[in-house]
Amino acid sequence: MKLSPPRYLFLAVLFLLFAPPLFAQSGPPPDLDAYIARSMKVFDVPGVAIAIVKDGKVVLAKGYGVRKLDDPTPVDENTLFGIGSNTKAFTSAALASLVDAGKISWDDKVYERLKGFQMYDPYVSHEMTIRDLLTHRSGMGLGEGDLLFWPHTTYSRDDIIYRLRFMKPDSSFRSHYAYDNLMYIAAGQIIPAVTGKSWEDYIREKILQPLGMNTSNLSTNAFKLGDDFASPHSEVDGKLQVVPFMDLDNAAPAGAINSSVAEMSKWIQLQLNHGKFPGRDDRLFSERQSREMWTAQTLIPIGSEDSPLAVLRPKFSAYALGWGIRDYQGRKLVGHSGGVSGFVTRVMLVPEENLGILIFTNAEQDAAFESILFHVLDSYFGLPPKDWTTPFKAAVDAGELEAEKMMAESGKSRATNSKPSLPPEKYAGTYTDAWYGPITIRHSNGALVFSMDHTPKAVADLQYWQYDTFKAHWRDRTIEDAFLTFTLNPDGTIDHFTMAAVSPLADFSFDYQDLWFKPGPSPAR
Numbered sequence: 001m002k003l004s005p006p007r008y009l010f011l012a013v014l015f016l017l018f019a020p021p022l023f024a025q026s027g028p029p030p031d032l033d034a035y036i037a038r039s040m041k042v043f044d045v046p047g048v049a050i051a052i053v054k055d056g057k058v059v060l061a062k063g064y065g066v067r068k069l070d071d072p073t074p075v076d077e078n079t080l081f082g083i084g085s086n087t088k089a090f091t092s093a094a095l096a097s098l099v100d101a102g103k104i105s106w107d108d109k110v111y112e113r114l115k116g117f118q119m120y121d122p123y124v125s126h127e128m129t130i131r132d133l134l135t136h137r138s139g140m141g142l143g144e145g146d147l148l149f150w151p152h153t154t155y156s157r158d159d160i161i162y163r164l165r166f167m168k169p170d171s172s173f174r175s176h177y178a179y180d181n182l183m184y185i186a187a188g189q190i191i192p193a194v195t196g197k198s199w200e201d202y203i204r205e206k207i208l209q210p211l212g213m214n215t216s217n218l219s220t221n222a223f224k225l226g227d228d229f230a231s232p233h234s235e236v237d238g239k240l241q242v243v244p245f246m247d248l249d250n251a252a253p254a255g256a257i258n259s260s261v262a263e264m265s266k267w268i269q270l271q272l273n274h275g276k277f278p279g280r281d282d283r284l285f286s287e288r289q290s291r292e293m294w295t296a297q298t299l300i301p302i303g304s305e306d307s308p309l310a311v312l313r314p315k316f317s318a319y320a321l322g323w324g325i326r327d328y329q330g331r332k333l334v335g336h337s338g339g340v341s342g343f344v345t346r347v348m349l350v351p352e353e354n355l356g357i358l359i360f361t362n363a364e365q366d367a368a369f370e371s372i373l374f375h376v377l378d379s380y381f382g383l384p385p386k387d388w389t390t391p392f393k394a395a396v397d398a399g400e401l402e403a404e405k406m407m408a409e410s411g412k413s414r415a416t417n418s419k420p421s422l423p424p425e426k427y428a429g430t431y432t433d434a435w436y437g438p439i440t441i442r443h444s445n446g447a448l449v450f451s452m453d454h455t456p457k458a459v460a461d462l463q464y465w466q467y468d469t470f471k472a473h474w475r476d477r478t479i480e481d482a483f484l485t486f487t488l489n490p491d492g493t494i495d496h497f498t499m500a501a502v503s504p505l506a507d508f509s510f511d512y513q514d515l516w517f518k519p520g521p522s523p524a525r
Contacts, residue, residue: 028052028060029379036064036372039389043368043396044240045361047075047230051261052376053272053356058265067362068231069242077262080215080229081360082245083345084338085181086264087257089271089293091188092134092322094202096275096289103194106131106292106321113190118165124173125165133187134321135297136179141170145182146509147436149251151341151479153454157250161186166435167514177298177319179508181254188253199253207284210277211266216259218252220245229258230362232342236477240363243478246341255340261358264347268356271334271349293321294334294351300324308394312374328374329381337366339507341478346373355380367392403504415466421488424448427462427470431497431517438522450484471502480506494519 029035036048047065051058063075098104104113110128111117119125124139132138145167147153148160155163160182170178188199195202200218208216215228223229223245234243248256259267269278274290276283285293296318303313314326323334335348345360346369357376359369371388378386420427428443438453441462450472452458458479460472468486481502489495496519499512 027054029375029385031385032060032376033064035375035389039368039371040065042389042393043363043365043371044235045363045365045368046233046240047079047362048368048372049075049077049079049081049261049358049360050372051077051265051358053265053268054380055354056269056272056278058262058269061262061265063261067229069233069240075230075362076228078215078228078260079360080217080223080227080258080260081345081362082220082232082255082338082340082343083257083259083264083347083360084255084340084343086336086338086345086347087253087255088134088184089322089336089347090203090207090257090267091184091199091253092293093275093285094191094199094206095130095134095187096285096293096321097206098191098194100283100286100289104130104190110186110190114161114186114193117161117186120165120168121173124169127173130187130190131297131321132174133183133190136177136183136319137174137298138178138180138183139169139171139173139175140167140178140180140182141511141514142178142180143508143511144170144178144180144514145435146180146511147452147455147515148182149185149248150246150509151455151457151476152247153250154456155250155454157185157189157252160250161189163435163437177300181251181509184254185251191253203257207267210280210282210284211263211270213259213263213266216257216263218256218258219249220247220256220258221249222258228260230343230360232340233363234342234478235364243342248340255338261360264358265356268347268349268358272351272354272356294323294325295320296325297321300326308391308398311391328377329383331381337369339364339366344369346370348373348377350377350380353380365396367396399505406504407502418466420464421468421486422492422494427486427494429494429519430521431519432522433515433517436515439517472499480510482510482512 040048046069047067049063051061061077063077063079065075067073067075067079107129148155191199191202231242232245233240274287275285298319300317300319302317317326324336326333331350331352333348333350338345343362344364344366348357359372361368371392374388425443427448428441430438430440432438440451440453442449448462450460450462457476460474462470463473465471470484472482472484482499483502484497484499486497487495497517499515501510501512
């Protein structure tokens with residue numbers, strides 16, 4: 001039967017939309033080396049490592065660039081990078097193994113497993129489950145409390161968990177998504193509470209050793225001279241430079257693992273095997289728990305704003321248990337990014353294609369790994385090659401331009417002829433925030449010096465801004481500058497001061513806005 005032209009065209013369109021790609025690639029993009037080199041140049045990234053796992057085999061594991069600026073030692077597939085929040089999936093998998101063993105369930109109440117666990121709201125304290133710890137729906141604000149470990153503090157994990165009870169919620173419990181790290185620290189502490197083994201020992205014994213991840217480690221303090229590791233790089237005062245490693249031992253379950261793409265390839269093989277160790281008959285967790293960890297738990301809002309990357313806007317986005325899930329080109333993506341001072345990394349799984357991709361960098365440029373990721377995905381999905389570097393660079397430039405405009409406007413509106421209400425020495429003293437604890441402002445030779453007592457690196461010179469607002473200019477320039485605004489009582493004494501990041505681009509872990517400092521020492525615990 002002859003089809004009429006309109007019906008023929010309609011069926012042809014349906015075929016193009018829903019038929020499987022005829023030219024899907026079985027290997028990495030042929031231009032990958034050149035593409036990565038361009039992305040590194042555009043985004044000013046010293047070193048990149050990438051690995052691709054397809055159908056149970058590592059089809060690519062390779063390094064590009066250098067481990068450290070001004071040092072020719074190259075990155076290779078065995079170079080260790082800080083994987084940051086990609087650690088969260090390890091914590092989730094460890095808990096899944098305990099669920100399979102019948103020692104816990106996802107919906108156990110946290111207070112029943114973790115002695116002394118308490119949130120600000122008594123209802124939340126009672127209802128919070130292990131599942132809630134992993135799904136960013138606690139009611140706390142974005143990154144709230146991260147200053148308890150970032151930059152490195154003297155607080156222990158138990159100290160951090162204890163201070164949850166002083167953190168006021170930003171929203172109602174389980175009402176919406178707000179990324180946090182402190183809940184993962186609490187989740188990690190359930191492991192020693194249940195097994196008697198530390199989070200570190202359990203991760204080593206149950207995951208790293210069986211997978212043969214023998215050079216991966218759980219602390220930057222494990223690095224030794226001569227080891228194959230990348231150095232962290234950040235843009236400091238407008239220039240990319242090597243920065244110190246950040247000690248994340250007190251927040252380890254949320255982001256402390258250091259690994260290479262070669263060894264992380266074994267981890268994503270295990271994930272794509274739904275918990276079965278590659279080349280072995282035993283499992284870390286069951287297929288049931290694999291499905292659970294990849295099932296949407298908390299919806300993530302999808303923006304509608306116009307941007308150079310609007311074409312990548314997903315149709316669904318959610319957080320599962322240690323993983324983010326979204327769609328791209330009709331496939332479900334299961335992945336996570338990781339950011340820690342000087343490193344950003346990406347882990348991405350495409351379960352229905354039996355495909356896994358790792359991209360590690362030693363600079364804080366998410367756009368570099370994202371542009372590479374979508375170039376690789378397009379190749380495996382049989383799509384025409386697309387230059388993702390250009391729109392990602394345009395998005396970065398637009399964000400930076402907007403931030404510059406906002407800061408310029410702030411400077412223009414500044415009352416330069418204003419004066420502080422009090423003499424400088426009157427601002428000096430000890431102040432305390434309910435959850436962070438004490439800070440000290442010292443007056444010396446007419447200048448004010450601000451220090452956060454439990455954060456050794458956090459020492460700033462207070463520069464007068466306007467009225468009763470000062471700018472904390474940190475001596476360690478890897479810390480984001482902040483405004484301090486003092487509020488006075490009717491009698492002219494200081495009632496409290498608040499803080500806010502100076503730059504709109506400040507990392508959310510500098511959660512200055514959650515602090516409220518009152519004069520006086522910390523009460524005894």
